[in-house]
Amino acid sequence: MKLKYTYFFFILLICYAPIVGIYLPKTHFGAGIPDIGPVRAISYITLIVFFIEIAINRIKIIVNKWIDIILLFSFIVTLSVWWSDYYSYNTSTLQSLLDSIFLPLFVAFVSINLFSSKEVIYKYIIHIIISGFCLSIFSIFQFIFKLSVVSGEIRSAATLGNPNILAIFLVLIIPCLLYAIDKSIIKPTVGWIVFLFILGGIICTVSRKGTATAILSIGIYSLLRKDWKKLIFWVFTILICGLLIVINPDIGQRYKEQRIETTFQGKFAMARAGIEMFKKHPFIGLGYKGYYENFGKYFPFSSKRKYDAHNEYVTALANYGIIGFIPFMCIFLYPILYAFKALRTVGLKKDMSILCIAIVIPFMVNIFFAGTAFYQQVLTSLFYTHTSFLFIEGD
Numbered sequence: 001m002k003l004k005y006t007y008f009f010f011i012l013l014i015c016y017a018p019i020v021g022i023y024l025p026k027t028h029f030g031a032g033i034p035d036i037g038p039v040r041a042i043s044y045i046t047l048i049v050f051f052i053e054i055a056i057n058r059i060k061i062i063v064n065k066w067i068d069i070i071l072l073f074s075f076i077v078t079l080s081v082w083w084s085d086y087y088s089y090n091t092s093t094l095q096s097l098l099d100s101i102f103l104p105l106f107v108a109f110v111s112i113n114l115f116s117s118k119e120v121i122y123k124y125i126i127h128i129i130i131s132g133f134c135l136s137i138f139s140i141f142q143f144i145f146k147l148s149v150v151s152g153e154i155r156s157a158a159t160l161g162n163p164n165i166l167a168i169f170l171v172l173i174i175p176c177l178l179y180a181i182d183k184s185i186i187k188p189t190v191g192w193i194v195f196l197f198i199l200g201g202i203i204c205t206v207s208r209k210g211t212a213t214a215i216l217s218i219g220i221y222s223l224l225r226k227d228w229k230k231l232i233f234w235v236f237t238i239l240i241c242g243l244l245i246v247i248n249p250d251i252g253q254r255y256k257e258q259r260i261e262t263t264f265q266g267k268f269a270m271a272r273a274g275i276e277m278f279k280k281h282p283f284i285g286l287g288y289k290g291y292y293e294n295f296g297k298y299f300p301f302s303s304k305r306k307y308d309a310h311n312e313y314v315t316a317l318a319n320y321g322i323i324g325f326i327p328f329m330c331i332f333l334y335p336i337l338y339a340f341k342a343l344r345t346v347g348l349k350k351d352m353s354i355l356c357i358a359i360v361i362p363f364m365v366n367i368f369f370a371g372t373a374f375y376q377q378v379l380t381s382l383f384y385t386h387t388s389f390l391f392i393e394g395d
Helices: 004-023 036-056 065-079 091-114 119-143 163-182 188-204 206-223 227-249 250-253 256-281 292-300 312-342 348-369 379-391
Strands: none
Touching: 004 036, 004 091, 004 119, 004 379, 036 091, 036 379, 065 091, 065 312, 065 379, 091 379, 119 163, 119 188, 119 250, 119 379, 163 188, 163 206, 163 348, 163 379, 188 312, 206 227, 206 348, 256 292, 256 312, 292 312, 312 348, 348 379
């Protein structure tokens, strides 16, 4: 492997920094200068090491249409600060753009160049499974001992700080785990044990979207592999998990019909406000974080004056208008269309297409209901990494 040092730091960044990052110290340079934590530091190191190895080994850099789409969207988001009424190109905004937009873009770029063989992908899958297992243990431990309380409810967040982010992170790992079991990358017995822990970790987040998309991810993967026996097995497993959800009072209350109905009404109202914002500025939108800053104008009786839409599609429409919404959608639609075409192939290419579809569609569902999830570096970086497997040329 010519990019072995890049690979080392990349594994640290994607798989292990989310676990230990919260416990490691940050630098404090003073007012106006962003702190540099472990994730940010490893990101910078990985970037530097990547370009050094590319130069030393004279490796041809790979760039494809998907990277071009992400780059275009990143450029529009950055440009939207210019027409925003609330933000300027100061240190804080630039650091936010770097963390939420450009570092994930860099991860996608490195992934395309790094995962050039089956062996490299297999090694990575083992690491991300270990990461998911560790986070799941944290999640279950927090829930059992009631160590994580969010808005008065017991909800596990492990080391990621947010239950929904943890749930989505674990859902992104599920197709890789199922693939590892199918291909004996790990021992099947070990794989099933890890799977039960990850499923338990998701349930302990008490995230409705996380639980639903975990089921969706499993279903898509099993359906595309035409593994009917496992599909039936998953149905029974999910029914048992559903029973546990209903029985447990700390979890079941979030799944009550009245609670869900109220939640949907609120999300619908916020989405409708975003559409109204878009209608007023259809071409370029309100600019960077436009919805967040204008929330109070549409909900004058709310206790919150600034709030996100809890829907990334509405956020993209309101903030960036048509010019930003189209490339945003293409980030997801391009790999999905590419993957469905690749289903007609055989071998690793077909396997990666199944993996991609089982990752992208549930992620799209998640960001339909989640606020700012797409702009969380840890989530978007993982999503880009797993989606990049689709574009491997070797077998």
